[in-house]
Each structure stands twice: as C-alpha cells, then as structure tokens.
Amino acid sequence: MNIEKLLEELYSYSLHGIKLGLKNIEDICKAMDNPQKNYRTIHVAGTNGKGSTSTTIETVLIEQGKRVGKYTSPHILRFNERISVNGDEITDEEIAHYYSYVKDIIKQLDITPTFFEVTTAMMFKYFSDKKVEYAVIEVGMGGRYDATNIIDSDICVITNVSLDHTDFLGKTIYEIACEKAGIIKKNSKVIVGSSEPEFLKGVEEKTKNYVNVCEKYRQSTYFLDFKNYKTVIKIEGNTYEFSLFGDYQYKNFLCAFETLKELGVPLEIIKKGVEKVKWQCRFEIIPSDNRVLILDGAHNEDGMRTLCDTLKLGFKKEEIVAIVSILKDKDSKKILEILESTVGKIIFTSLAENKRGQSALELFNNSNRKDKEYKEDINEAYNLAKDIDSKVILLCGSFYLLSKFKEEVLVNEG
Numbered sequence: 317m318n319i320e321k322l323l324e325e326l327y328s329y330s331l332h333g334i335k336l337g338l339k340n341i342e343d344i345c346k347a348m349d350n351p352q353k354n355y356r357t358i359h360v361a362g363t364n365g366k367g368s369t370s371t372t373i374e375t376v377l378i379e380q381g382k383r384v385g386k387y388t389s390p391h392i393l394r395f396n397e398r399i400s401v402n403g404d405e406i407t408d409e410e411i412a413h414y415y416s417y418v419k420d421i422i423k424q425l426d427i428t429p430t431f432f433e434v435t436t437a438m439m440f441k442y443f444s445d446k447k448v449e450y451a452v453i454e455v456g457m458g459g460r461y462d463a464t465n466i467i468d469s470d471i472c473v474i475t476n477v478s479l480d481h482t483d484f485l486g487k488t489i490y491e492i493a494c495e496k497a498g499i500i501k502k503n504s505k506v507i508v509g510s511s512e513p514e515f516l517k518g519v520e521e522k523t524k525n526y527v528n529v530c531e532k533y534r535q536s537t538y539f540l541d542f543k544n545y546k547t548v549i550k551i552e553g554n555t556y557e558f559s560l561f562g563d564y565q566y567k568n569f570l571c572a573f574e575t576l577k578e579l580g581v582p583l584e585i586i587k588k589g590v591e592k593v594k595w596q597c598r599f600e601i602i603p604s605d606n607r608v609l610i611l612d613g614a615h616n617e618d619g620m621r622t623l624c625d626t627l628k629l630g631f632k633k634e635e636i637v638a639i640v641s642i643l644k645d646k647d648s649k650k651i652l653e654i655l656e657s658t659v660g661k662i663i664f665t666s667l668a669e670n671k672r673g674q675s676a677l678e679l680f681n682n683s684n685r686k687d688k689e690y691k692e693d694i695n696e697a698y699n700l701a702k703d704i705d706s707k708v709i710l711l712c713g714s715f716y717l718l719s720k721f722k723e724e725v726l727v728n729e730g
Contacts, residue, residue, distance in 0.1 A: 460498020493518025
C-alpha cells in the first residue's frame with residue numbers, strides 16, 4: 317500500500333468522531349506492553365501556545381544533547397510532522413510499519429478507535445523503539461479524556477485557557493480549565509501560564525502545588541525586535557533572544573523556561589537553544605519582495621487577539637492587507653471583529669473543499685466590513701493582495717489555509 321492510500325485509511329478513523337474516554341488507548345497500550353512508560357514525559361495542554369511551548373522545550377533539550385521525541389497536532393503540510401525524534405520527522409516507511417502494527421492490535425482487541433487514538437498509540441511505540449530519553453507530548457484536545465492522558469508525566473504544562481471546542485469541553489473558562497487540569501498526575505510538577513482567575517480555580521481543584529510563571533517572573537521584561545523578528549526577554553539579569561516572534565510568545569517562553577529549569581538544564585544551554593526554535597505558521601515570516609509576508613494559524617478569538625496585539629506594535633492598520641478563511645465551526649463573526657480593527661483590507665478566500673470550510677463568498681456575505689473583497693482561488697487572492705500598496709500581507713484564520721497557501725502558492729513561487 318502506498319503512503320497516500322495508507323494515510324487515507326488512517327484518516328478514515330476520523331469518521332469515528334471524538335470519543336471521551338481512555339479505555340481504547342489503555343487497551344492498545346497494554347497489548348503493546350505499555351511503551352509510554354519507557355521514557356520521561358512532559359505533557360503540554362492549553363487552548364493556544366501548546367505547539368510553541370512544546371517545540372521550545374524540545375529544541376533546548378536537543379541542544380543539551382538529549383534524545384527527544386515530540387508529538388503535536390494538527391499537522392500543517394504532512395502527517396509526518398506530528399511525530400518526530402530529535403527534530404527528524406517519522407518517515408513514510410515508519411508510518412506504514414507502525415500503523416500496520418497498531419492495526420493488527422486493533423483487530424485482535426475488536427475495538428473501533430478514533431484517528432487520534434491510533435496515531436497516539438503509534439507515537440508511544442515509536443518513541444519507545446527509538447529509545448528517546450524525553451517525550452514532549454502535546455494534548456490533542458482538552459486533557460482529561462485525551463488519548464495522550466495515559467502517561468504519568470514528570471511535568472504538566474497548561475499554557476492558558478480560552479473558549480474553544482465548547483461542545484466537548486464546557487461552556488466556561490472554569491469548565492474548560494477543569495478538563496485541561498485533568499492531565500495533572502499525583503507526582504507531576506505543574507506549570508501554568510495564565511493568571512486568569514477562573515482558569516486558576518479550575519487548576520486548584522486538581523492541585524494547589526503549581527508554579528504560575530506570570531507571577532514567578534512578574535519582574536521580567538520583554539520587547540519585540542521588529543528588525544530581526546525576535547522576542548527579546550530579560551529574566552533575572554539574563555537576556556534571551558527567542559526566535560519565535562510575537563507578543564504572545566513571551567508567556568509560551570516562560571512556560572518552557574520554567575520546565576527546562578525544572579529539568580535541570582543550564583541557563584547557557586537554554587540561551588543557545590531558544591535562538592534556534594522553529595515553529596511554522598505561528599507568526600512565520602516568509603522572505604518576500606519589498607514587504608513582509610506573515611503566516612499565522614490564528615483560528616479562534618484568543619489566537620486572533622494575540623496575533624493582532626503583536627501586529628499593532630509594529631505596523632499601522634493601513635499597512636496590512638489580510639487574506640482570510642475561517643472554518644464554519646469557528647465563531648467567524650467574533651474572530652473577524654478582532655481582525656478588522658487591525659488590518660486595512662481583507663480578502664476572503666475559500667476552504668470549501670474542506671468539509672468544515674466555507675467559500676470566499678459565504679465569508680464575504682457574512683462580514684460587515686466595507687473594505688473587503690473575495691477570491692475563491694487562493695492564487696488570485698494572493699495576486700490581488702500583491703497589487704495593493706502595503707507593507708504586510710497577512711494570511712490567517714485557519715491552519716488549513718496556510719497549508720493550502722504553502723502547497724499551491726509558495727511552491728510555484730519558490
């Protein structure tokens with residue numbers, strides 16, 4: 317079976333939807349002799365910032381000479397991005413091997429797992445076979461019933477909570493925080509990146525023994541270097557030039573910093589490592605002629621707000637033109653209200669080929685914005701943006717949009 321056919325079969329497990337409960341993954345891992353117990357784990361939850369925080373921890377541990385696995389979702393361009401060891405993505409051949417292995421176990425157990433349960437089982441076994449020392453494991457959704465939550469993590473990080481996936485996780489910040497705090501185990505060190513009272517209330521129902529980095533490092537400072545696109549952070553007399561750029565990256569840095577200190581990583585290694593972090597589609601700067609091209613996966617209110625806070629620090633409204641598409645299960649109206657106060661012109665484009673996507677015309681008709689246009693074809697949308705006099709072209713609203721842009725536009729330009 318070629319990799320396209322195999323991935324098509326793997327993705328078909330998505331038809332089984334989202335199931336709350338850990339029995340399937342527990343049974344699969346038991347049949348594999350519980351590979352998730354063969355390495356130390358850092359478990360990262362939160363509405364936004366999980367990927368940036370996880371990748372920072374991973375990069376610095378690799379800088380220290382450790383063997384590190386990382387598990388993240390969703391992927392942007394390729395499934396392989398989800399599972400990596402020391403920065404190298406799982407190969408197509410390895411995907412085929414581990415999928416076949418897990419599939420045989422599923423048949424023996426006579427169960428119907430979800431896509432995420434299957435991929436999580438593959439990851440646990442892969443990391444064990446690759447003999448990683450640490451696994452940085454990002455929660456898929458929520459925490460308590462997430463398939464990753466069978467690990468007995470050394471450190472639990474919860475970056476923040478905002479209203480997302482409310483159909484599954486709860487209607488309030490407190491309810492969602494309780495779900496995310498479900499990753500906290502008896503002996504875990506707990507690190508949080510928000511002082512929001514309802515969030516902390518949810519965490520404190522699980523443990524009173526946690527470090528809130530916003531409080532611990534409240535004397536620290538940072539500024540955004542718009543020349544080199546770095547976040548420059550000063551903590552206790554030391555300066556860290558963080559390669560992930562953005563107002564919101566400061567708290568992600570603090571979560572990673574505290575985790576790495578807890579793991580005993582020397583400050584000099586942290587300094588070197590944080591200059592090398594790469595995380596695509598999070599205020600990602602793409603080289604472009606005479607202007608700045610920014611890709612950011614902001615796909616909910618909180619993500620869009622933090623993106624816009626950063627943009628306002630460096631650019632005037634009329635200097636930015638945005639290409640946008642938003643999935644229909646997101647609150648398009650509120651997301652656009654935040655964006656509209658920050659950008660000069662909006663061009664809507666289509667993700668209609670995705671079952672959760674909207675056409676450009678649908679988005680155009682549902683927007684109250686006056687200065688707007690729409691192009692169903694992403695190449696036409698980008699060409700229109702280039703014809704407009706601006707300093708910045710911004711693509712945002714969905715990771716699917718950024719993936720489509722990279723595959724259909726940047727490939728041809730490059």
